[in-house]
Amino acid sequence: MLSGILIYMKHIRTRFAPSPTGFLHVGGVRTALFAWLLARQSNGQFILRIEDTDKAREVEGSAAHIIKCLSALGVDYDEGPNKTGEYGPYLQSERLEIYRTWAQKLIDSGRAYADPYTSEQLQAFRDEARANKRAFLYRNHRPENPPTWEAGMPLRFKSDPKAYAWHDEVMGDLSTGPEVVDDIILIKSDGYPTYNFAHIVDDAEMQITHVIRGQEFISSQPTYLNLYEALEVERPIFATMPHILAETGGKKLSKRDGAKDILDYIADGYTPEALINFIASLGWNDGTEQEVFTREELVAKFSLDRVQRSGARFDARRLLWMNGQHIRMLPLDELEQRVENFWPASAQDASEARKRQILSLVQDRLKTLTDLPILSSYFFEEPDPNWTMLQDNKQLKKLEQSESQQMLTAARETFTTIPDDNFQSDTIQNTLNSLLESTGQKPAVLFSLIRLSVSWAPFSPALPDTLAALGKDTVIARIDRSLGALSE
Numbered sequence: 467m468l469s470g471i472l473i474y475m476k477h478i479r480t481r482f483a484p485s486p487t488g489f490l491h492v493g494g495v496r497t498a499l500f501a502w503l504l505a506r507q508s509n510g511q512f513i514l515r516i517e518d519t520d521k522a523r524e525v526e527g528s529a530a531h532i533i534k535c536l537s538a539l540g541v542d543y544d545e546g547p548n549k550t551g552e553y554g555p556y557l558q559s560e561r562l563e564i565y566r567t568w569a570q571k572l573i574d575s576g577r578a579y580a581d582p583y584t585s586e587q588l589q590a591f592r593d594e595a596r597a598n599k600r601a602f603l604y605r606n607h608r609p610e611n612p613p614t615w616e617a618g619m620p621l622r623f624k625s626d627p628k629a630y631a632w633h634d635e636v637m638g639d640l641s642t643g644p645e646v647v648d649d650i651i652l653i654k655s656d657g658y659p660t661y662n663f664a665h666i667v668d669d670a671e672m673q674i675t676h677v678i679r680g681q682e683f684i685s686s687q688p689t690y691l692n693l694y695e696a697l698e699v700e701r702p703i704f705a706t707m708p709h710i711l712a713e714t715g716g717k718k719l720s721k722r723d724g725a726k727d728i729l730d731y732i733a734d735g736y737t738p739e740a741l742i743n744f745i746a747s748l749g750w751n752d753g754t755e756q757e758v759f760t761r762e763e764l765v766a767k768f769s770l771d772r773v774q775r776s777g778a779r780f781d782a783r784r785l786l787w788m789n790g791q792h793i794r795m796l797p798l799d800e801l802e803q804r805v806e807n808f809w810p811a812s813a814q815d816a817s818e819a820r821k822r823q824i825l826s827l828v829q830d831r832l833k834t835l836t837d838l839p840i841l842s843s844y845f846f847e848e849p850d851p852n853w854t855m856l857q858d859n860k861q862l863k864k865l866e867q868s869e870s871q872q873m874l875t876a877a878r879e880t881f882t883t884i885p886d887d888n889f890q891s892d893t894i895q896n897t898l899n900s901l902l903e904s905t906g907q908k909p910a911v912l913f914s915l916i917r918l919s920v921s922w923a924p925f926s927p928a929l930p931d932t933l934a935a936l937g938k939d940t941v942i943a944r945i946d947r948s949l950g951a952l953s954e
């Protein structure tokens with residue numbers, strides 16, 4: 467039994483088949499990711515196929531953009547554009563001969579016919595159906611003597627309507643009656659195949675075992691099943707993804723809901739690890755409370771039967787939180803490389819060792835890599851006192867000016883007593899503790915004030931660490947400067 471499963475698992479071949487029509491939306495990335503996870507966990511193959519048969523909707527550069535997005539996420543493909551594979555080409559526009567051959571097979575077996583109608587005639591059929599309150603079906607208008615199919619004419623499938631029952635790995639057992647099976651176009655008048663036809667031919671030719679895709683195709687599934695039979699090819703396993711819902715309300719996520727392009731997320735300091743973790747969690751969990759998964763854990767734990775049927779909500783704050791979690795998990799060496807382009811300009815002349823020291827200090831506080839300047843610039847440049855930060859601070863806004871002066875003066879005095887070579891976190895921590903006793907202040911007040919007076923930054927690492935990294939001279943000079951500003 468086990469070896470049977472292993473043999474079967476070896477042959478898993480999944481694909482991502484985007485149409486190059488522009489923006490790669492989160493739903494598309496999720497489809498690609500799930501197909502990739504399934505292939506990787508079973509030593510199978512993941513194929514990228516560009517479905518560029520709708521020339522009117524094609525956007526230039528889109529295929530290259532999709533490839534860039536996948537590569538930025540580390541979702542690598544085994545076969546596809548720019549990669550040789552046994553089943554290529556992987557651009558549908560380069561496979562027209564293949565579709566024609568399969569179309570001929572259907573013509574020969576009496577399962578396809580040339581569609582002689584003009585669009586006006588088809589519209590008249592539609593209007594007539596509506597007037598009679600009947601559902602419009604192409605197959606009710608099959609021409610008695612169809613012309614010979616030639617260039618410029620659409621080719622239609624001659625369906626064999628019947629009831630279907632099938633299993634969808636996510637949606638479960640589904641069934642429909644014959645009324646939904648219809649004569650769809652296989653080859654359009656421009657000579658390109660429709661998605662409906664081309665994907666079935668390609669999935670069969672490319673030996674795809676699992677078709678993972680969005681819900682927009684599920685209503686056509688019965689006709690596809692009919693087409694598999696007519697083409698005499700085996701059906702693959704189907705998995706239909708749940709919708710991704712906008713953060714508020716029950717509607718589907720759209721571009722307007724703030725979901726950005728993958729490359730924009732990367733430019734905004736999101737890590738590929740967090741992005742794939744977050745996107746995988748849109749509709750999938752492993753059945754435990756675990757939320758943060760490494761790439762390896764996702765590969766090991768993903769399964770289609772744990773993808774939920776109901777819509778999954780896109781929550782940008784959750785993505786931000788996850789990003790912080792993944793940044794923490796990065797080894798410092800790795801993080802150093804990732805933040806190379808995110809340092810504040812003032813860090814330009816700092817030594818690598820100094821940057822590394824500061825990075826290790828702020829690592830846990832980074833929610834995105836773009837937070838680095840705001841979290842680190844005061845280590846490299848003199849911050850200007852900014853009193854609105856005192857007023858905006860819950861703990862500090864009620865302080866009298868004289869109280870602030872007293873506290874900072876006391877802090878300055880105690881810091882000067884620490885020997886230069888001992889200005890380190892634990893010594894500073896002890897000093898701060900004794901300062902709390904002598905001033906009788908609450909830690910939140912005293913520490914926030916000292917923190918602000920040396921950094922003038924909205925957040926910083928733990929105070930003793932921040933002070934130690936700044937160094938005694940800088941700390942004292944900055945407190946002096948803040949005291950000076952306070953007395954003006």
Ligand code: GLU
Pocket residue numbers: 482483484485517661665678679680
């Ligand atoms: N080209 C289709 C799309 O981009 C692919 C659907 C499928 O995966 O079969 O929506």
